[in-house]
Amino acid sequence: MKVISKISEMQEISKEIHKKNISIGFVPTMGALHKGHISLIDIAKKHSRFVVVSIFVNPTQFGPKEDFNKYPRTLTKDLELLSEKKIDILFAPTDKEMYPKGYGTYIDVPDFSNKLCGKSRPTHFKGVCTIVAKLFNIVSPDIAVFGEKDAQQVVILKKMIKDLNFPTKIITGQIIREPNGLAMSSRNKYLTDKQKQNASIIYKTLRETANKINKGERNIPKLKKFIKDGILTKMTHSSPSENSLKIDYIEIINKNNLQQPKTLKGECLIAVAVWYGKTRLIDNITVNC
Ligand code: AMP
Numbered sequence: 001m002k003v004i005s006k007i008s009e010m011q012e013i014s015k016e017i018h019k020k021n022i023s024i025g026f027v028p029t030m031g032a033l034h035k036g037h038i039s040l041i042d043i044a045k046k047h048s049r050f051v052v053v054s055i056f057v058n059p060t061q062f063g064p065k066e067d068f069n070k071y072p073r074t075l076t077k078d079l080e081l082l083s084e085k086k087i088d089i090l091f092a093p094t095d096k097e098m099y100p101k102g103y104g105t106y107i108d109v110p111d112f113s114n115k116l117c118g119k120s121r122p123t124h125f126k127g128v129c130t131i132v133a134k135l136f137n138i139v140s141p142d143i144a145v146f147g148e149k150d151a152q153q154v155v156i157l158k159k160m161i162k163d164l165n166f167p168t169k170i171i172t173g174q175i176i177r178e179p180n181g182l183a184m185s186s187r188n189k190y191l192t193d194k195q196k197q198n199a200s201i202i203y204k205t206l207r208e209t210a211n212k213i214n215k216g217e218r219n220i221p222k223l224k225k226f227i228k229d230g231i232l233t234k235m236t237h238s239s240p241s242e243n244s245l246k247i248d249y250i251e252i253i254n255k256n257n258l259q260q261p262k263t264l265k266g267e268c269l270i271a272v273a274v275w276y277g278k279t280r281l282i283d284n285i286t287v288n289c
Pocket of ligand 1: 028029030031035036037039040145146147148149150173174175176177183184185186
Protein backbone atom coordinates (compact mmCIF):
# COMPACT_ATOMS: atom_id res chain seq x y z
CA MET A 1 0.00 0.00 0.00
CA LYS A 2 1.29 3.40 -0.97
CA VAL A 3 0.40 6.42 1.16
CA ILE A 4 -0.03 9.64 -0.81
CA SER A 5 -0.76 13.12 0.47
CA LYS A 6 -0.22 15.21 -2.66
CA ILE A 7 -3.06 15.78 -5.13
CA SER A 8 -0.75 15.93 -8.15
CA GLU A 9 0.84 12.57 -7.30
CA MET A 10 -2.56 10.89 -6.87
CA GLN A 11 -3.76 12.31 -10.19
CA GLU A 12 -0.62 11.11 -11.96
CA ILE A 13 -1.05 7.56 -10.64
CA SER A 14 -4.75 7.44 -11.57
CA LYS A 15 -3.85 8.54 -15.10
CA GLU A 16 -1.30 5.73 -15.41
CA ILE A 17 -3.75 3.13 -14.05
CA HIS A 18 -6.43 4.20 -16.53
CA LYS A 19 -3.89 4.04 -19.38
CA LYS A 20 -3.48 0.35 -18.52
CA ASN A 21 -7.25 -0.08 -18.73
CA ILE A 22 -7.45 -1.03 -15.08
CA SER A 23 -10.57 0.03 -13.19
CA ILE A 24 -10.27 2.14 -10.05
CA GLY A 25 -12.52 1.58 -7.04
CA PHE A 26 -12.66 4.29 -4.41
CA VAL A 27 -13.78 4.40 -0.77
CA PRO A 28 -13.78 7.91 0.76
CA THR A 29 -13.67 7.99 4.57
CA MET A 30 -12.88 10.30 7.45
CA GLY A 31 -10.78 7.62 9.14
CA ALA A 32 -11.18 6.11 12.62
CA LEU A 33 -11.87 3.03 10.56
CA HIS A 34 -14.24 0.28 11.70
CA LYS A 35 -15.86 -2.80 10.16
CA GLY A 36 -18.36 -0.62 8.29
CA HIS A 37 -15.53 1.04 6.35
CA ILE A 38 -13.83 -2.34 5.81
CA SER A 39 -17.02 -3.78 4.31
CA LEU A 40 -17.00 -0.96 1.74
CA ILE A 41 -13.37 -1.74 0.88
CA ASP A 42 -14.34 -5.39 0.31
CA ILE A 43 -17.06 -4.24 -2.11
CA ALA A 44 -14.59 -1.96 -3.94
CA LYS A 45 -12.17 -4.89 -4.27
CA LYS A 46 -14.89 -7.06 -5.81
CA HIS A 47 -15.67 -4.42 -8.43
CA SER A 48 -12.23 -3.11 -9.36
CA ARG A 49 -8.62 -4.20 -9.66
CA PHE A 50 -7.13 -1.05 -8.17
CA VAL A 51 -8.48 0.24 -4.87
CA VAL A 52 -7.95 3.71 -3.41
CA VAL A 53 -9.14 4.65 0.09
CA SER A 54 -9.05 8.23 1.31
CA ILE A 55 -8.86 9.48 4.86
CA PHE A 56 -9.68 13.14 5.25
CA VAL A 57 -11.61 14.77 8.08
CA ASN A 58 -13.31 17.31 5.88
CA PRO A 59 -13.65 20.66 7.69
CA THR A 60 -16.29 22.05 5.32
CA GLN A 61 -18.87 19.44 6.28
CA PHE A 62 -18.77 20.37 9.97
CA GLY A 63 -20.82 23.27 11.31
CA PRO A 64 -19.09 25.93 13.47
CA LYS A 65 -20.35 24.35 16.72
CA GLU A 66 -19.79 20.75 15.65
CA ASP A 67 -17.12 18.20 16.56
CA PHE A 68 -14.45 18.83 13.88
CA ASN A 69 -11.68 19.36 16.44
CA LYS A 70 -12.52 16.38 18.60
CA TYR A 71 -13.44 14.02 15.73
CA PRO A 72 -11.45 10.78 16.33
CA ARG A 73 -8.19 10.64 14.39
CA THR A 74 -6.50 7.22 14.63
CA LEU A 75 -4.13 7.17 11.66
CA THR A 76 -1.63 4.62 13.04
CA LYS A 77 -4.36 2.06 13.69
CA ASP A 78 -6.04 2.90 10.36
CA LEU A 79 -2.76 2.27 8.51
CA GLU A 80 -2.50 -1.17 10.14
CA LEU A 81 -6.05 -2.09 9.13
CA LEU A 82 -5.56 -0.85 5.58
CA SER A 83 -2.28 -2.68 5.05
CA GLU A 84 -3.97 -5.89 6.18
CA LYS A 85 -6.66 -5.28 3.56
CA LYS A 86 -3.98 -4.89 0.89
CA ILE A 87 -5.48 -1.86 -0.80
CA ASP A 88 -3.35 -0.11 -3.42
CA ILE A 89 -3.36 3.49 -2.23
CA LEU A 90 -4.28 5.45 0.85
CA PHE A 91 -4.84 9.07 -0.12
CA ALA A 92 -4.53 11.16 3.04
CA PRO A 93 -4.09 14.84 2.18
CA THR A 94 -3.74 17.72 4.61
CA ASP A 95 -6.40 20.40 5.07
CA LYS A 96 -4.12 22.90 3.31
CA GLU A 97 -3.65 20.60 0.31
CA MET A 98 -7.41 20.27 -0.14
CA TYR A 99 -8.42 23.81 0.79
CA PRO A 100 -5.50 26.12 0.10
CA LYS A 101 -5.74 29.79 1.03
CA GLY A 102 -8.30 31.48 -1.22
CA TYR A 103 -10.32 28.33 -1.90
CA GLY A 104 -13.82 29.39 -2.95
CA THR A 105 -15.91 26.83 -4.88
CA TYR A 106 -18.75 24.83 -3.34
CA ILE A 107 -21.32 22.39 -4.67
CA ASP A 108 -24.89 22.43 -3.45
CA VAL A 109 -27.76 20.03 -4.14
CA PRO A 110 -30.49 22.05 -2.41
CA ASP A 111 -33.45 19.82 -3.32
CA PHE A 112 -32.29 17.02 -1.06
CA SER A 113 -29.98 18.84 1.35
CA ASN A 114 -32.44 20.80 3.45
CA LYS A 115 -34.30 17.91 5.03
CA LEU A 116 -33.43 15.11 7.52
CA CYS A 117 -29.80 15.72 8.59
CA GLY A 118 -29.72 18.94 6.56
CA LYS A 119 -32.28 20.59 8.85
CA SER A 120 -30.00 20.64 11.87
CA ARG A 121 -26.79 20.64 9.79
CA PRO A 122 -27.61 23.27 7.11
CA THR A 123 -24.14 23.40 5.52
CA HIS A 124 -23.22 19.73 5.94
CA PHE A 125 -24.13 18.37 2.52
CA LYS A 126 -22.58 21.33 0.71
CA GLY A 127 -19.31 20.31 2.37
CA VAL A 128 -19.87 16.64 1.54
CA CYS A 129 -20.65 17.31 -2.14
CA THR A 130 -17.68 19.66 -2.46
CA ILE A 131 -15.18 17.22 -0.99
CA VAL A 132 -16.54 14.22 -2.89
CA ALA A 133 -16.42 16.15 -6.18
CA LYS A 134 -12.84 17.19 -5.43
CA LEU A 135 -11.85 13.64 -4.50
CA PHE A 136 -13.48 12.29 -7.68
CA ASN A 137 -11.45 14.75 -9.73
CA ILE A 138 -8.30 13.68 -7.93
CA VAL A 139 -8.81 9.89 -7.86
CA SER A 140 -10.85 9.52 -11.10
CA PRO A 141 -12.63 6.41 -9.84
CA ASP A 142 -14.76 4.14 -12.04
CA ILE A 143 -16.77 3.16 -9.02
CA ALA A 144 -17.07 4.68 -5.55
CA VAL A 145 -18.53 2.87 -2.57
CA PHE A 146 -20.66 4.60 0.07
CA GLY A 147 -22.51 3.21 3.08
CA GLU A 148 -26.28 3.09 3.42
CA LYS A 149 -25.76 4.27 6.98
CA ASP A 150 -25.70 7.74 5.38
CA ALA A 151 -28.74 7.11 3.16
CA GLN A 152 -29.40 10.81 2.51
CA GLN A 153 -25.78 11.30 1.47
CA VAL A 154 -26.16 8.52 -1.11
CA VAL A 155 -29.25 10.14 -2.66
CA ILE A 156 -27.55 13.55 -2.77
CA LEU A 157 -24.30 12.21 -4.27
CA LYS A 158 -26.18 10.23 -6.93
CA LYS A 159 -27.98 13.45 -7.91
CA MET A 160 -24.70 15.37 -8.00
CA ILE A 161 -23.10 12.70 -10.19
CA LYS A 162 -26.04 12.77 -12.60
CA ASP A 163 -26.31 16.56 -12.75
CA LEU A 164 -22.57 17.18 -13.12
CA ASN A 165 -21.90 14.19 -15.43
CA PHE A 166 -19.27 12.53 -13.28
CA PRO A 167 -18.24 9.26 -14.98
CA THR A 168 -18.24 7.45 -11.62
CA LYS A 169 -20.79 4.85 -10.57
CA ILE A 170 -21.92 4.75 -6.96
CA ILE A 171 -22.24 1.39 -5.28
CA THR A 172 -23.69 1.13 -1.78
CA GLY A 173 -22.88 -1.16 1.12
CA GLN A 174 -25.32 -2.20 3.82
CA ILE A 175 -25.05 -0.92 7.39
CA ILE A 176 -22.62 -2.92 9.51
CA ARG A 177 -23.68 -3.19 13.15
CA GLU A 178 -22.32 -4.12 16.54
CA PRO A 179 -23.56 -7.49 17.84
CA ASN A 180 -26.24 -5.61 19.84
CA GLY A 181 -27.53 -3.88 16.68
CA LEU A 182 -25.98 -0.43 17.16
CA ALA A 183 -24.84 0.89 13.76
CA MET A 184 -21.06 1.14 13.70
CA SER A 185 -19.79 4.71 13.54
CA SER A 186 -16.54 6.52 14.25
CA ARG A 187 -18.59 8.72 16.59
CA ASN A 188 -19.46 5.68 18.76
CA LYS A 189 -16.02 6.32 20.29
CA TYR A 190 -17.69 9.21 22.15
CA LEU A 191 -20.03 6.77 23.93
CA THR A 192 -19.41 4.82 27.13
CA ASP A 193 -20.03 1.05 27.09
CA LYS A 194 -23.29 1.59 28.94
CA GLN A 195 -24.39 4.22 26.42
CA LYS A 196 -23.53 1.87 23.53
CA GLN A 197 -25.75 -0.75 25.13
CA ASN A 198 -28.62 1.73 25.58
CA ALA A 199 -28.18 3.12 22.06
CA SER A 200 -28.91 -0.33 20.62
CA ILE A 201 -32.57 0.48 21.38
CA ILE A 202 -32.58 2.74 18.31
CA TYR A 203 -32.13 -0.17 15.90
CA LYS A 204 -34.43 -2.45 17.94
CA THR A 205 -37.16 0.19 17.58
CA LEU A 206 -36.49 0.56 13.85
CA ARG A 207 -36.79 -3.21 13.42
CA GLU A 208 -40.04 -3.33 15.40
CA THR A 209 -41.38 -0.51 13.22
CA ALA A 210 -40.37 -2.37 10.04
CA ASN A 211 -42.21 -5.43 11.40
CA LYS A 212 -45.33 -3.34 11.93
CA ILE A 213 -45.15 -2.09 8.33
CA ASN A 214 -44.57 -5.63 7.06
CA LYS A 215 -47.70 -6.70 8.95
CA GLY A 216 -49.72 -4.01 7.15
CA GLU A 217 -49.52 -0.86 9.31
CA ARG A 218 -49.43 2.18 6.96
CA ASN A 219 -50.34 5.09 9.25
CA ILE A 220 -47.20 7.26 9.11
CA PRO A 221 -47.94 9.52 12.14
CA LYS A 222 -48.76 6.42 14.22
CA LEU A 223 -45.53 4.70 13.12
CA LYS A 224 -43.49 7.82 13.89
CA LYS A 225 -45.07 8.05 17.35
CA PHE A 226 -44.22 4.41 17.96
CA ILE A 227 -40.54 5.16 17.18
CA LYS A 228 -40.48 8.31 19.30
CA ASP A 229 -42.10 6.63 22.29
CA GLY A 230 -39.92 3.53 21.91
CA ILE A 231 -36.66 5.49 21.84
CA LEU A 232 -37.57 8.05 24.48
CA THR A 233 -39.07 5.68 27.02
CA LYS A 234 -36.72 2.72 26.63
CA MET A 235 -33.48 4.65 26.18
CA THR A 236 -34.27 7.20 28.89
CA HIS A 237 -35.51 4.50 31.22
CA SER A 238 -32.27 2.57 31.00
CA SER A 239 -29.94 5.58 30.96
CA PRO A 240 -28.45 7.50 33.83
CA SER A 241 -30.13 10.89 34.10
CA GLU A 242 -27.04 12.86 32.97
CA ASN A 243 -27.40 11.37 29.49
CA SER A 244 -29.94 13.67 27.93
CA LEU A 245 -31.89 12.33 24.99
CA LYS A 246 -33.33 14.42 22.19
CA ILE A 247 -34.87 13.26 18.95
CA ASP A 248 -33.49 15.33 16.05
CA TYR A 249 -35.81 13.75 13.46
CA ILE A 250 -37.86 10.67 12.66
CA GLU A 251 -38.79 10.31 8.99
CA ILE A 252 -40.56 7.63 6.99
CA ILE A 253 -39.94 8.51 3.36
CA ASN A 254 -39.34 7.23 -0.16
CA LYS A 255 -35.78 5.91 -0.17
CA ASN A 256 -34.93 7.15 -3.65
CA ASN A 257 -36.23 10.72 -3.57
CA LEU A 258 -36.53 11.34 0.21
CA GLN A 259 -40.09 12.61 -0.31
CA GLN A 260 -42.78 12.01 2.25
CA PRO A 261 -45.31 9.82 0.37
CA LYS A 262 -49.08 10.05 0.92
CA THR A 263 -49.15 6.27 1.21
CA LEU A 264 -46.15 4.01 1.80
CA LYS A 265 -45.19 2.29 -1.45
CA GLY A 266 -42.01 0.74 -2.88
CA GLU A 267 -38.68 1.14 -1.06
CA CYS A 268 -39.33 3.12 2.12
CA LEU A 269 -36.66 4.50 4.40
CA ILE A 270 -37.24 4.84 8.12
CA ALA A 271 -34.51 7.24 9.24
CA VAL A 272 -33.76 8.70 12.66
CA ALA A 273 -31.25 11.02 14.27
CA VAL A 274 -30.95 11.17 18.04
CA TRP A 275 -28.86 13.33 20.31
CA TYR A 276 -27.56 11.13 23.12
CA GLY A 277 -25.76 13.46 25.47
CA LYS A 278 -23.35 15.34 23.18
CA THR A 279 -23.29 12.59 20.54
CA ARG A 280 -25.54 12.67 17.50
CA LEU A 281 -26.43 9.17 16.32
CA ILE A 282 -28.10 8.35 13.01
CA ASP A 283 -29.59 5.09 11.82
CA ASN A 284 -32.06 3.81 9.27
CA ILE A 285 -33.78 0.74 7.94
CA THR A 286 -35.30 0.02 4.53
CA VAL A 287 -38.71 -1.59 4.19
CA ASN A 288 -40.26 -2.76 0.94
CA CYS A 289 -43.89 -1.67 1.08
P1 AMP B 1 -17.20 8.35 7.47
O1 AMP B 1 -15.80 7.93 7.71
O2 AMP B 1 -18.06 8.29 8.69
O3 AMP B 1 -17.32 9.63 6.69
O4 AMP B 1 -17.82 7.23 6.52
C1 AMP B 1 -17.19 6.84 5.34
C2 AMP B 1 -18.10 5.89 4.61
O5 AMP B 1 -18.37 4.76 5.45
C3 AMP B 1 -19.47 6.50 4.27
O6 AMP B 1 -19.85 6.07 2.98
C4 AMP B 1 -20.37 5.92 5.32
O7 AMP B 1 -21.71 5.83 4.92
C5 AMP B 1 -19.76 4.55 5.52
N1 AMP B 1 -20.12 3.96 6.80
C6 AMP B 1 -20.02 4.55 8.02
N2 AMP B 1 -20.50 3.73 8.97
C7 AMP B 1 -20.90 2.59 8.34
C8 AMP B 1 -21.49 1.36 8.77
N3 AMP B 1 -21.76 1.13 10.05
N4 AMP B 1 -21.76 0.42 7.84
C9 AMP B 1 -21.48 0.64 6.52
N5 AMP B 1 -20.93 1.79 6.06
C10 AMP B 1 -20.65 2.74 6.95
